Amino acid sequence: MRHEYGNCSFCGGPVEERLVSVDYRTKTGLVIIENVPAGVCRQCGEQYYTAEVAKAMEKLASEALAKKTVTVPVYEFPASANL
Numbered sequence: 215m216r217h218e219y220g221n222c223s224f225c226g227g228p229v230e231e232r233l234v235s236v237d238y239r240t241k242t243g244l245v246i247i248e249n250v251p252a253g254v255c256r257q258c259g260e261q262y263y264t265a266e267v268a269k270a271m272e273k274l275a276s277e278a279l280a281k282k283t284v285t286v287p288v289y290e291f292p293a294s295a296n297l
């Protein structure tokens with residue numbers, strides 16, 4: 215999927231689409247989302263996301279953060295135990 219980003223609103227440079235890795239911060243934590251299609255300014259590196267991409271990242275991040283996992287040690291009860 216290709217999007218039009220127009221020129222960079224900071225420096226006016228050309229913005230091209232690339233797949234980037236985003237450190238997405240929410241109130242509850244940080245999620246790293248890879249291969250996000252973003253417009254990247256070739257001059258200053260500023261990144262732009264379309265509304266659809268921003269929405270999808272928000273959804274992904276909330277899903278990822280909802281899956282909070284707790285590590286619990288698992289022990290096998292010894293079958294040989296003489297009880």
Ligand SMILES: [Zn+2]
Nearest residue numbers: 222225255258
């Ligand atoms: Zn720029």
